[in-house]
Amino acid sequence: MSDTKRLLELALKGLATERVRINEEIAEIESQINRIGRPLARRGRTLVASVSEKSTTKAAKATRKGRRLSAAARKKLSEIAKRRWIASKKAGKTTL
Numbered sequence: 001m002s003d004t005k006r007l008l009e010l011a012l013k014g015l016a017t018e019r020v021r022i023n024e025e026i027a028e029i030e031s032q033i034n035r036i037g038r039p040l041a042r043r044g045r046t047l048v049a050s051v052s053e054k055s056t057t058k059a060a061k062a063t064r065k066g067r068r069l070s071a072a073a074r075k076k077l078s079e080i081a082k083r084r085w086i087a088s089k090k091a092g093k094t095t096l
């Protein structure tokens with residue numbers, strides 16, 4: 001057997017092995033994609049199930065609950081946004 005032919009056969013075997021590994025990784029990613037979309041009962045949002053289950057702890061839930069804006073804070077933010085919009089309109093800037 002010539003050296004070139006032997007080299008090509010070894011390269012082919014290596015590429016076949018690499019293809020198997022890549023196909024396994026593709027299958028793993030597809031299975032993760034299939035797990036996405038489990039709705040959360042409370043909020044109606046969808047998240048990756050494995051990530052949401054691991055990261056949700058009692059401390060995280062308590063932090064999330066305490067993050068609501070008061071009516072006064074919402075009003076203040078609304079007024080600030082309106083002022084920014086008016087200023088940008090006067091300056092002639094567009095968002096597009």
